[in-house]
Amino acid sequence: MFARRGRALVRMTLVNKKTWTALALAPLLLLLSACAGGAGPSGSESSTPVRNGSLTIGTNGQEPPCIAPAENAGLNGPELSRPLTDSVIYENPKTGKLEPWLASSWTISPDGLDYTFTLRKGVTFSDGQKWDAAAFKANLDYIVNPATKSPMSASYIAPYAGSTVVNADTLKVHLSTPYSAFLRVLAQGFFGVVSPKEIADAPGNICADPIGTGPFTLVKWTKGQSVEYTRNDAYNWGPPGTHTGAAYLKTYTVLILAEDATRYNALASGQVDAVDWVPAQSIASAKQNSSIGILQAxxxxxxxxWWLNTTRAPFNDLKVRQALVTGIDRAQIVKSVLFGQYKTATGFLTSSTLDYAKNDIPFNVTKANQLLDEAGWTKRDSAGYRTKDGKRLTAYYPTSSAIAYRVQIAEQIQAQAKKLGVDIEIQYPTAQQLSERTISGDYDINSGIWGTNTPDILWLKYDSKNITTPQRIGLNSSRLSDPKVDQYVQEARETTDASTQAALYEKAQARLIELAPAIPLFDDQRVVAYNKDTVHGLSLETAYPAPYVFDAWTSGN
Structure with a gap:
């Protein structure tokens, strides 16, 4: 059983520690854990919900610079914005089907260029503004406006060419090209809608204080420490399959607990009700604890x-990229750092993604050394690193130290690369400096995870149109420009035929294996642990896995 303590005192103690920072549907479903109900709701479904409780969840140190949906691209973005905002479309977590939410229905033109949405009536933003066609249009226009500098959402709906307000409840959205992923990405938390009045009158406030239609409103965001919410009592438009009326919880708090051990121990000691991003070393023990429930996807x-910058040395040389990819024992690193709880990646889509194609990325040190020799890096300096024309083979990796396992992975890759004669310099700039360097392309290696409910991520991450420019922030971190990849992913996003799309994505994945623009390491797991005795109704969203608390309630606190 959990120890229960005075929550106000414990919360202050935690906060004051060091900063914690309509194609085939079935394959799109998350691979759910067999334990504790997978990603389904927590607790007993037969229990009568208790209203006016509070819930505190501890999350990791990846705090986004903005909590507005369109203005962040972080792993924890939807976790922080979803309590405040709703999406037009809902992806059913049990079936993977797209269902109405803030849109009551939609139709698609035969050429795939026009989407006509009929919107749900009776919905209001927490500032009293009405949800209608003009509000929907304002949100779409805001996302693609270069001034917004949307780091991800604008790329997700890049084909958006404008929209027409047909009447108060109907919006016709126009696309420049057919886009098979359009409806599915609109279901993600990154597309929660915000008040049209805030967009028009105070766009500078949206980043830190978005006003949405969601079940909660923002009380306070203390950066580096916590985000506090209170119930929106007027809320009565939850997604399909959820309860009617306002949220059960009166208050909801997300604590930024960067240190893995601190975060998990806070749950074990009863200091928080749930923790997100259960560290790999704690997953097995959590599953064996009868007082802990697990949500996993x-x-x-x-x-x-690890994305390799293909536009500058040393990774503008294909052989150097191929050498690093094949010369790193990815399976050993993943097993060592993540305690056997994560699958080693076999390509450029995770195994739970539609149109995933398993590929072979062999570990072969002999081949890696041969490739580096062929690339001209034949000499070694006194430290054992390869040189050419008197210059050491060095790659710079600016990154964050906020997530311990990523630091461990970096250090293990660094050690293995040294045996190949490659000097990887790990750097830890400030968050602002890291953001600036990422946008400007001032790196040799960039890393991350991109969760999305569509294989169109291949277009987002590898099409040359998504290389960041002064006019638009793109997601092509490797800055790859390859005509074949561009052709495959563009045709895949435009086709309306499922089998054609699958074949094109298979070609794209195979081509990426050849080009080696990145080192795929592991399929990410979203693991949430909670107190089974007191937490009920907590679940994971499907469109983008993140804790969803609208149906959640607590007992005994």
């Missing part, structure tokens, strides 16, 4: 990856 989209 393999995140669809792109594996955790």
């Amino acid at each position: 393999t995140t669809p989209g792109h594996p955790f990856t």
Whole structure:
């Protein structure tokens, strides 16, 4: 059983520690854990919900710079924005089907260029503004406006060419090209809608204080420490399959607990009700604890990856990229750092993603050394690193130290690369410096995970149109420009035929294996642990895995 303590005192203690920071549907479903109900709701479904409780969840140190949906691209973005905002479409977590939410229905033109949405009536933003066609249009226009500098959402709906307000409840959205993923990405938390009045009058406030239609409103965001919410009592438009009326919880708090051990121990000691991002070393023990419930899903989209900047030395040389990819024992690193709880990636989509194609990325040190020799890096300096024309083979990796396992992975890759003669310099700039360097392309290696409910992530991450420019922030971290990849992923996003799409994505994945623009490491797991005795109704969203608390309630606190 859990120890129960005075919550106000414990919360203050935690906060004051060091900063914690309509194609085939079935394959899109998350790979759910067999224990504790997988990603389904927590607790007993037969229990009568208790209203006016509070819930505190501890999350990791990846705090986004904004909590507005369109203005963040972080792993924890939807976790922080979803309590405040709703989406137009809902992806059913049990079936993977797209269902109405803030849109009551929609139709698609035969050419795939026009989507006509009929919107749900009776919905209001927490500032009293009405949800209608003009509000929907304002949100779409805001996302693609270059001034918004949307780091991800604008890329997700890049084909958006404008929209027409037909009447108060009907919006016709126009696309420049057919886009098979359009409806599915609209279901993600990154597309929660915000008040049109805030967009028009105070766009500078949206980043830190978005006003949405969601079941909660923001009380306070203390950066690096916590985000506090209170119930929106006027809320009565939850997604399909959820309860009627306002949220059960009166208050909801997300604590930023960067240190893995601190976060998990806070649950074990009863200091928080649940923890997100259960560290790999704690997953097995959590599953064996009868007082702990687990929600787990393999995140669809792109594996955790090291992207290699193909536009500058040393990774503008294909052989150097291929050498590093094949010369690193990815399976050994993943097993060592993540305690055998995560699958080693086999390509550029995770295994839970639609149109995933398993590929072979062999570990072969002999081949890696041969490739580096062929690339001209034949000499070694006194430290054992390869040189050419008197210059050491060095790659710079600016990154964050906020997540311990990523630091451990970096250090193990660094050690293995040294045996190949490659000097990987790990750097830890400030968050602002890291963001600036990422946008400007001032790196040799960039890393991350991109979760999305569509294989269109291949277009987002590898199409040359998504290389960041002064006008638009793109997601092509490897800055790859390859005509074949561009052709495959563009045709795949435009086709309306499921089998054609699958074949094109298979070609794209095979081509990426050849080009080696990145080192895919593991399929990400979203693991949430909670107190089974007191937490009920907590679940994971499907469109982008993140804790969903609208149906959640607590007993005994």
